[in-house]
Amino acid sequence: MSYSPSSLALRLWSNMQVQDQLQVSQGELSVGKxxxxxxxxxxxxxxxxxxxxxxxxxxxxxxxxxxEDSPRDQPTVANVLTAYGGPSRRSGDPEEGHPPSED
Structure with a gap:
């Protein structure tokens, strides 16, 4: 099967357009995620x-x-959880069944 030069150029241009659109779609998907x-x-x-x-x-x-879903955010989440479980949470809340610490 042979193609004319103009047909090959059109196919190449079409493939490039599809690739460009695919890159745009992947970028939009990443932003959405x-x-x-x-x-x-x-x-x-x-x-x-x-x-x-x-x-x-x-x-x-x-x-x-x-x-688990976002390795990029692991340090931030770890910092939040560390701060959340810090001294103010460890002191206990008798209303929630945790005895106050004996500091």
């Missing part, structure tokens, strides 16, 4: 401040999942 991770992160951090223990626990699990 990052936006979703940001939304999930924000919601999880808000949950850490909730009064209900089950909601706070859900926030911790959500942050764990973000760490």
């Amino acid at each position: 990052e936006g979703l991770i940001t939304d999930r992160y924000t919601a999880a951090v808000v949950n850490l401040g909730d009064d209900a223990i089950d909601v706070r626990l859900g926030g911790i699990y959500a942050l764990q999942r973000i760490m």
Whole structure:
């Protein structure tokens, strides 16, 4: 099967257009994924401040999942969880069944 030079040029141009569109779509998908991770992160951090223990626990699990899904965000999530579990949380809350620390 032989193609004329103009037919080959048209096919090459068409392939380049498809590749360009694919790159654009991949970029948009990446931006969308990052936006979703940001939304999930924000919601999880808000949950850490909730009064209900089950909601706070859900926030911790959500942050764990973000760490699995986004290696880029692992240090940030680890810092948040470390700060969340810091001295103020370790002191205990008698209303939640945790005895206060004996400092």
